[in-house]
Every structure is written in C-alpha cells, then in structure tokens.
Amino acid sequence: MYYRESGYYKTDYKSDMSLYPLPISRFAAFSLLVLFFLAAPVVMNEYYLTLLSLVAIATVGALGLNILLGYAGQLSIGHAAFMSVGAYTAANLATKFDLPFLITLPAGGLMAAAIGIVVGVPSLRIKGVYLAIATLAAQFIIEWIINHSPEISGGAQASIEVPRPTLLGEKLESPVELYYFLLIVAVIAVIATQNLIRSRIGRAFVAIRDQDIAAEIIGISVFKYKLYAFAISSFYAGVTGVLYTYYLGIASYEQFQLGVSIDYLAMVIIGGLGSILGSVFGAFFISLLPIAIRLFMESVGSIFVEPDVLAQSISQLRQILFGVLIIVFLIVEPDGLNRLWINIRNYFRVWPFSH
Amino acid sequence: MKFFTALGAAALAAGALATQASAKDVTIGLMCDRTGPTSVTGTALCPGYHDYVNLYNTQKKIGECKIVAHEIDHEYKVPAAVEAYQTYKSENAVLISPYGTPMVYALVQKMAEDKLPGTSAGFGTALAGNGEAYPYMFPIAASYYSQAAAAVKFAKDKLGGSLKGKKIAYIYYDNPAGTEGIPVLEKLQPKEGYELRTFAVPAPGVEMGPQILDITRRYRADFVISHLFGRAPSVSLKEFKRAGFPLDKIVGFVWAGSEGDIKAAGGNEFAAGYNTMQFAGVGQDYPVIQQIKAMYKAEGKPDPDAMQYTVYYNRGVFQAAVHIAAIENAIKAKGSCDVTGEQVRDGFYQIKDFTLGGLLPPLQITKKDHEGGGWVRIFQVTKDGYKPVTDWYRDYRPEISNLLIEEIEKAKKK
Secondary structure (H helix, E strand, C coil): CCCCCCCCCCCCHHHHHCCCCCHHHHHHHHHHHHHHHHHHHHHCCHHHHHHHHHHHHHHHHHHHHHHHHHHCCCCCCCHHHHHHHHHHHHHHHHHHCCCCHHHHHHHHHHHHHHHHHHHHHHHHCCCHHHHHHHHHHHHHHHHHHHHHCHHHHCCHHHEEECCCCEECCEECCCHHHHHHHHHHHHHHHHHHHHHHHCCHHHHHHHHHHHCHHHHHHCCCCHHHHHHHHHHHHHHHHHHHHHHHHHHHCEEEHHHHCHHHHHHHHHHHHHHCCCCHHHHHHHHHHHHHHHHHHHHHHHHHHHHHCCHHHHHHHHHHHHHHHHHHHHHHHHHHCCCCHHHHHHHHHHHHHHCCCCC | CHHHHHHHHHHHHHHHHCCCCCCCEEEEEEEECCCCCCHHHHHHHHHHHHHHHHHHHHHHCCCCCEEEEEEEECCCCHHHHHHHHHHHHHCCCCEEECCCHHHHHHHHHHHHHHCCCEECCCCCCHHHHECCCCCCEECCCCCHHHHHHHHHHHHHHHCCCCCCCCEEEEEEECCHHHHCCHHHHHHHHHHHCCEEEEEEECCCCCCCHHHHHHHHHHHCCCEEEEECCCCHHHHHHHHHHHCCCCHHHEEECCCCCCHHHHHHHCHHHHHCCCEEEECCCCCCCCHHHHHHHHHHHHCCCCCCHHHHCHHHHHHHHHHHHHHHHHHHHHHHHHCCCCCCHHHHHHHHHCCCCCCCCCCCCCCCCCCCECCCCCCEEEEEEECCEEEECCCCECCCHHHHHHHHHHHHHHHHHC
C-alpha cells in the first residue's frame, strides 16, 4: 500500500537511468540523508556518534569486499592487508610531506589498488578456496614487509602517529566533525558502488561471478575484469585504512591483522552477498551487536546473578551469545540481512491485502 | 520478526538502564581481553584488578569515595576499544586502563585531548615513557629498553661480574615489539665488550628448532636473553632443554614467564632454573594478597582460580593499586570525590613509598619519566613456584636516556 512499484511511467532516458527510479526510494534515500546528516549530530551524544563513525568506516570496507566477493565472486581473506597499505601510505604522506587528506585519502586508495592488482593476478588461474589461500599469503607478506621496512613503518614499533585531518585550514577533531568527515566518505562510497554495479564493469563482474566461461564467450575479458574487481575492492580497503588512520590518529600494523579480514568477511556474508544495503547492514550488525549484547547483559544480567560474578563472566557470555545470534541469523535467512529486509518490504508491498 | 523487535527493545532498555552512578563513585575504565588472543593474560589480570578494588572499597577506603571499575572486554580489537573508551567518557571516568599495544596507540591521542590519564603497563614503546611527549599516558612498568638493560646487568652478575668476550644471544619474536631490545644491546656492547647475535622467531612462534640449535651448537652462547610472547616462550623452553642448554643461563622478558608458560613447557619440575623478569611481584607472599585471601575467606568463598596465576594476577593488583593511589592523591588534594582526569594525572606524580610490601617496585613517576624508573625484579622458576633472585633493580640509566633522545630525534627526522 505504501510501497508500490506500479504506476510510475518512465517517459525519457533520464528517468529510466536514474539511480532511484521510484518516488519511494528517492524519499527513503533523502530521509536517510536527513537523518544521518542533520538529525543524528543534534540528537545523539558523543558516544553514539562514535558508534556511527565506526560503522561508517566499516561500511566502506564492507562495500569493497562485497564488490570483490559478492559481485565478482572472488574470495579474498587479505582485505585487512590492503587497509594497512592505505593506512601506511596516507600516514607517510601526511607526516613526511604534510599533505592534506584530500590527497592522502585517494593516494592511500590508489596504492592499495596497485598492490591489489598484483595480488589479483593469480585469480585468473586459481579459484574459490585456492584463491582464498593466495590472498591469505598476501595478508602475511604485506604484514611482513610493513613490519620489516622502517622506511614504510616509521619509527617505534611500526606505528606512525598522524595529525588530525584538516579541511580549509580547519582541524577536524571534535566527534561531530570527524563524524561528518567519515559519513561523507561513506556516502560517496555507497553512491559510487551503486553506480559501479549498474555500469558495464559491474555487469561484467556479475557475469564472471555467475559463469566465467559464459562471460568470456560473450566477449568479457575475464582477466581484465577480475583485476578491475581486485583493484576497486582494494581501493575501498585502502580508503578504509586511511579513515582508520585519521580517526585513531595512528597507523599501526596490529590494527589490520588476519582477524580483521575475517570480521569483514562476516560482515558481507551476514549482510548479504552482492548487495549494497547488505554491506551497510553487515557493518552495523558486526559493529554494534557485541555492544548491544553487552549493554543488555549489564542491565538485565544483574537481576539474575551477583554483580561480581557478572563482571567476571560477561565477556564469555557475550561471546557465546554473539556466536549463537550469528548462527540464528544465518539459519533464519542464509541470504543475509538484506534478504530479510526485502522480505519485509515485499510483505508491505501488498499489505493489508496479502491474499 | 517478533524476535528482532524484542532484541531491539531489550537493547534500548539496556541503554536506558545503563548503570547510574552515585555522586560518591569514582569510575575507572578498565579494558580487558578475556576472550581474545591474549585471554591467558586477561583472565588472570582482570580478576586481580577487581579483587584489589573490592579490597580497597571494603577495607582501605579513605573517606566516602567508592571506586568503581567498569570492565569492558574488547577482545583485543581496536574499534571495540574506541567504543569502550567513549563509554567510559560518557560515564565520566577519571582514569582509563587500556589493554594491548594497538589499543594504547589508538587511544593515546584522544586521551590527551580529553585530558584523561591512563596506564599502559607492559605495552607500547619505550618512547611512551617520555612524559613530555605523552602527558597523559603512564607506562608505569619497565619498558623493553629498561628490560634489555636489566637483562645485560643480570647476565653480567651471573657470569662472574664481567661480560668481556662472553657470547650473548638475543632470541626474539619477529615483530616490532620483539626487535625493540636490539638497540639497547648494541648500545651496551662496546662498554661491556660482549659478543652479540640476534635470532628472530617468525610468527606465530611455535617453530624455533633451528634458531635454538644455532644458539646452542654453532654460536655456543654463554647467556640467552629471550623476548618472546604467546606460545613461543614455552616452546623455547622445551627446545633449550632438548638441546641441553642450562635454563638458568636464560632470562625471559616480562611476557615470557607466567605460570601458564611454565605449565605449557612441561611444568615447574621441567622448567626449574629459568629466570623470568617481572615488573610486579610474583607469588603470594605479600600482605595485600593475604588480605584478599582473607576477604574471600570472610565471605565464605574459596580463593578465585585466577589467583594461582600469580604473575598476571599480581599485575592486575599492581595496576589497580597504582591507579587507586593516584586517584586517592587527587581526592586528598581536592577534598571531594568529584575529581577530574587532570587532577588524577597529578596524583600519579605524588605516588611515593608505595610498594604494598614488595609487590610493587619503588616507583618514582615524574613529569619527565612516566616509566617510573624502569624497575624490574628477576624471579627464578623453582620446583614449586618462583623465587626472587634479585631485589628490585635497574641499570645503565644514562645509556638508556641517551638512546631515547637519539630515537626521538630519529623519529622526528623520518
């Protein structure tokens, strides 16, 4: 009743090609922008803004991995290593040459993309879990190189302190300013991905994912597009690394270890492979669920057990509950949170006359 | 659907209910890792911290102020630590205890901006002891620089007072923290005249047979300084034993000698003789540990399991004691419980003659030196525990401070 797709006629090419063809999706996109840009900083305190900032960073990374895994079908478990490439590139440029983030941000992304292309080369010959192992090697090799070259990793304990980003001479350091900085980058990433996947490149990715031989037969250069996929995905990862660096004020290799790659894999799988909204859902889910569980248990748990005992056992309980919830979500909807959302939407499409 | 709505509602309710602090509470933000990769440490350290806080609140409290340690487990993940930090900030915590080197780095800038002091015992670089560069971070424990210098001094005493012509092997976990001992050993080399070779153990540090054969058979080291983490220390002990190297000619840095490592290597009987360097006392022969035991006994409870892992448990007590001492100084100076982070930072500078019967080294924290002097104490593994073989000591301070200045200059140039 509220959500309808019928009755809107496209009478020119422009409306046919628009990013949000339906009035309701235009309305939804617009209200989300209002919500996050105008309402959130006013309503929320610093704590919640921090959460949203972390989610915004994770969204960019999850989008990148989703392009590679969800759209182009190439499994990578070296995503965090590309983040570290971006992080160290930006950190070096920012500290040695005093470059502003408007330069270091794309530079970090481009550097990661260049490394990503190299890592992507084996993807022509090897597929699936074998490719995953090749990318795992990339994770370790990049980590090792960063660790063992002081020229890259700076002085003490392979970490470089980075000053806060500046824009037009203004230092971005309050939580609200940093939030806007991260949000804008995340929104650009979302819109860019939306455009990417309906372009020739995006459709080629999907063709390769679904059947690479068929894709080759209809004239798609599989090798070229696989490298594109790696390059674009690594670019996103590099940007994520730069964002972390600026947000935390430091680039450190320990922030980008194998576990982080796995976290991002979990985000795109739980969120929904091959879906932009899914990446956002996944970023929210993996970032916020542990916190929600903790808050829940801190408040409700004290009814059942003594506070001392609770304090000692809360983290174990949280670990268990987190694992259980992930399994529950995957059983309820193996296609991810995005599918769940689509189901809800389809239900309301015919509501209240569902029969 | 109902399930998700319920979950959402519960989370919201939880947010609304979040612990309400009374005016007399002084909150400490305590980060832990009980479930992540370093849970072996966290599961003993954090109980120690809580036990001391409870002991303080029930028996040692001065005035009306109650210490509340809010623990958040960040699983050794940086984003989770940032979230935890903001939680503490919204609860008006006056002191933060970050856990883990990457988390310390991720928060040090924010903490300085927000004027919240914190400690990083055993984490981070030696440079962080420089109070002028990091005004709100207090390592309070000996840095790897100080540990390396102390290890050289220990080797010297052990090998008869002179290191001339002696062969020292440095075996280390191949990451930036592991390599941090090398500049000190190189710096002291001309003065002491020893021969030095370094042996890297690649991650994850469970395979080091070749390196140890190299040390024992080819290089024939007189003394081994071992800087290993995680599973690596126990593996190294097994390999050294197999190669027939006397374990009392090895000294391990502060993360290489806990009860868990000894157990994993094959027990006390097996590892007897191994020297471990500590920045907090080991064992239960301290009045404060006995008081905690008595506290449990009075409540009719058995001693907590964590207590037997005295290396990490006592470090928890050590950290809690230093934190509370700083807060107490701030409370005394202000005369009320309503202290700020800045006042607690000043409280750190007033900690004097506070050793809890030998559990703590004689810390002297000054505006310049946040390391507190770089004290360590060597405990040797015996058949049924640990015995101290030195008193709290430190050495080569001028060399280390010169090296720090050089390193800071180098970092600036880069």
